[in-house]
Amino acid sequence: AQSVAQPEDQVNVAEGNPLTVKCTYSVSGNPYLFWYVQYPNRGLQFLLKYITGDNLVKGSYGFEAEFNKSQTSFHLKKPSALVSDSALYFCAVRGTGGSYIPTFGRGTSLIVHP
């Protein structure tokens, strides 16, 4: 069975500082990994994905994520946080065999302070 862990319920960072939102996963076979962001009263918006290729994936709004196979991690990063980045972030994983349905993490609330 596939699973995702987002170990932090909340991450606080000052505007202008780098941010990291952590995600680890478990899946059979090679993973497809996704990050979504959810702003208040909005649906999940796709940020970026890793399918294959370079371990560093660049996505929307200046976010990037690094796939680390040995640590089974896919942490989301941004070099300089903005107050407008404050939102709920979800990591998701699916395997490459059998079901195409992703499993989501519980979400991490990112709060960027001015």
Place this chain on the structure above:
Amino acid sequence: EPEVTQTPSHQVTQMGQEVILRCVPISNHLYFYWYRQILGQKVEFLVSFYNNEISEKSEIFDDQFSVERPDGSNFTLKIRSTKLEDSAMYFCASGGDSQETQYFGPGTRLLVL
């Protein structure tokens, strides 16, 4: 930019009543999904739909649930007899390819009293 839309944004219903949640997926997408998110919990997969039939469903998607694509644009989720524990945010999603990104709607917040 095309997006998935959902109606209503909020619905309050009495236990035992039927509800229909509506979604308009992105127009050229062929794969459709429903998820739910109980307050403070994970986003949970309910069902996927392709070529006018269910392709996968979770244990949550029991006989009380059904999905339909009544015309070329809408995708609906029906709950026949709502229970208190059905209270959640329900998200519709669509994708152009089963293996790629799913695009989510803004959700319908369902409250069962």
